[in-house]
Amino acid sequence: MVTTTTRPTTDEIREWLDAVPDPEIPVISVIDLGIIRDVTWRGDTLEVAVTPTYSGCPATSVIAMDIETALRDRGLDKIRIVTQIAPPWTSDWLSDKGRMRLEGYGIAPPQAAGGPDRCPQCHSQDVERISQFGSTPCKAQWRCRECLEPFDYFKCI
Amino acid sequence: MAQATAKAPTHNEALFEYLLRMGDNSLVLGHRISEWCGIAPALEEDIALSNTALDLIGQTQMWLGLAGKVEGAGRSADDLAFLRDAWDFRNLLLLERPNGDFGQTMMRQFLFDAYQMLNLEALKTSSDQRIADIAAKAHKEASYHLERSRITVIALGDGTTESRTRMQAALDAHWPYIGEMFAADAVDIAMTHAGIAPDPASLRPAWDGIVLPALHEATLRVPDGDFAHRGGKDGVRHTEHLGHMLTTMQWMQRAYPGATW
Structure with a gap:
């Protein structure tokens, strides 16, 4: 009680x-x-x-x-x-701790510019979009042109 | 009460009808594009269409949930989705048409997304706060859908000879179904007067402003003529396709009434 x-x-x-x-x-x-x-x-x-x-x-x-x-x-x-x-x-409500953990987990955190600022693996800024959608409603698929790894991007909405 | 149905709708009747239109548009299109799940031309497109379908079905739950409350007869969003027959549906004819090829699906998506984004934007300032809240949520998703369908239509139109031919055929096939989006009837007029929803015709210039430049960029020719098929949003004359779609969509509840997870 x-x-x-x-x-x-x-x-x-x-x-x-x-x-x-x-x-x-x-x-x-x-x-x-x-x-x-x-x-x-x-x-x-x-x-x-x-x-x-x-x-x-x-x-x-x-x-x-x-x-x-x-x-x-x-x-x-x-x-x-x-x-x-x-x-x-809105994805603006993600905490700073959450954003850091997302990147550590291999998911690029949302950016106001509408795309990831760097590859979560090798941190190269040379990245390209594969698809606006991904494995869950909140993610899109991107790829790093430097290390060639595909990665998830947390959509900015 | 046959005479009563011929009269102008009461405020509550018009509101219920309007909410069914919003809910049925997202439900029918959401179901249609979910038919691509597992068979889309590329994995990324498959995932994108399924995610879009998911957003639309989520929006349906909000619109039909509110419709059920407004009606006050105890019907839930599920009851409205699974236990009404074709003539009780209030979606635009455009959305119940079969998917056709991938180009036809994406062209329909683009033509509707542009309309839906603008309509939801206007509904964000609805005099009915419940509608404004749903619209604010759905508008974000609709804007994202439009971004993708627009790029896809341009890429396929301004693509290979094969893809361009298919996109032109898709545009020609869908064009006679555009007019229904902008044609106001008694329900729309009642909603406009109450400050609940925009006059559908008022959305056309902005829609043209989004759609025509994109079609131009896609190297597609805008069809002549403004003939418009009607009968979807008032339920008077649905195409034969809706009933076939519902037999699949509603099968479980029809075969096993009241079945739950």
Whole structure:
């Protein structure tokens, strides 16, 4: 039973959520992805507002389930996950930590210019686009002309 | 109540109809292009079409979800998608036409993406906040789709003799279905008056501004004539293709009513 005196603060809960990985890109957390829009106590119920990255992203329902499971494991039992579509998600909401981890994982982070600034493998700036789409809704396919490796680019939207 | 249906629609009826149009456009096109999954000419194109389909189906859930709420009869987005028959669909005729070859699919995508991007842009300032919110989300995706379909149409038009011939044939085949996007009826007029949606005709100059230069760059000839097939968005006369599409799309719910994952 969670009471106002024993219940964790929303900051603590955000820390817990920072340990919940994105199911498709497990090196970044749901906090890094910028999809957790609000964490609020409503009476004895914790409400977490989640925004989808892309309208049809199949990971969305898995993410909601992962969040709920993680919070239950921490002893919370009254949890409400709400979908919030406005304002629409933007890749600008990726955290700096998330951007660094993406590159370390081999995915070039989004750039305002609309394409990767360098190859995540060899850091060459000589890169070309293969396709505007990729293995998940949030990625496009690029290739490095220096090391010849293809790589994922996190779309800027 | 046969007489009541002949009257101008009430605000709520018009709003419901309008939301069905938005939802059915993305549903029908989303299903159509998902038919390419596994058989597109190149892996990258296969993935791109499937991702576009995914965005469109995601948008459908939002539009038809809101339509169900507005109707107030307890129908969910799934009910509306899987349990209506062809005559209850409100999509543009252009979108239910079979995919044809890859060129025909991409030409249809481009002609619609340009319209959809502009329409969603206008809907972002809808007087109905729920519509404005969905539009803001969908507009980002539609803009991205347009970027790709535009480049593809130009590359294939200004490509080989074979690809150019196919793209010209695609444009000629789709052209008589363009007019329906911009023709207003009682539903559109009601929505325009309520500040909910733009007058469809007002989108045409901007659409021409996107489409005509791209077709020119693609070395394609814009067909003469402005004859427009109608009957999709009011459901009066769908083509025979929609029913065939629905038999595949709705098969599971029809064969096993109420089946869930």
